[in-house]
Amino acid sequence: MTELYTRKELGEFNSVVCFKALVTGVSETLGDKAAAIALTAAGRQRGKDLVASLGLKGQGNVDSLDTLTKALDDAVGKNGTRLCAIDKIVADGDALKVYTSETVCSANEPIGSKMECTFTLGAIWGAIEAALGKRYRGKQIESVLRGGSHDVFELTLF
Structure with missing residues (x-):
């Protein structure tokens, strides 16, 4: 295994402000x-890598959506x-609805912003695909910014 550089004082986390600056910069550039x-x-790849690191990759390792919810939320x-x-x-027929907050x-x-949860949607989408071993098409169907109680992602079986 490759040795990784780690930040001894600052740790692994950075601020929402810095993340949002990245999103804004990418949007303005592209x-x-x-x-x-x-x-x-990028989010989908992060989700797939996360599930692999948790040992949840592939069918059979997740016994229920409640188990998957808890593992991903943790x-x-x-x-x-x-x-x-x-x-x-x-589960909603062939689709899954993921209710996220914060x-x-x-x-x-x-409030009222048209901002979509692109990275977060991708991360959850990739994680669920990797955990369940199925392909989905993902989209955001509700937003806390536009009156929803949650940011809700719908993953429809491909």
């Missing part, structure tokens, strides 16, 4: 559509990287 594609793809929620809280994952993408945005 345009909104290209930025959304890039950020979602990894990315208050006790993990703080990307977002994952409140619940529910997403990094919505943080510090004005």
